[in-house]
Amino acid sequence: MKKGVRRFSVSVPPELLEDFDALLKKLGQDRSKAIQQSMRLFISEHTWQEDTFECAGAIVLVYDHDVHEAEESLTDLQHEFREIINSTLHVHIDEKNCLEILALRGKVEKVKELINKISACKGVKQIRHTMVELSN
Secondary structure, eight states: OOOOOOOOOOOOOHHHHHHHHHHHEEEEEHHHHHHHHHHHHHHHHHHHTSTTTTEEEEEEEETTTTTTHHHHHHHHHHTTTTTEEEEEEEEEEEEEEEEEEEEEEEEEEHHHHHHHHHHHHHTTTEEEEEEEEEOO
């Protein structure tokens, strides 16, 4: 691995740069560090999807618990994928909606399979996931 830094130029619309710099000023960060963090996040978001890797992360979903079989289907999936689900958190948002957060670690292909099956469940209103590739 090469030490040091490399300089490069980037072209962006003026409004985007103004918004970026305003946020950096508010956060007390410098532009180079923020761009490095953004690049790492971009790489992480795209490389975890390669089926050969192991990944870790979280699935966050909101579902309507009044929908027939929604809760049962999600619980069945959690049991089916227990080898990659490390923990779950269930939050009652209101009288109708629940939020669940699933902490995961496992092979990418199994995580993708779980995400697809959750997405297909009746009553699921929103689903988001954040995964990172785990280096060996």
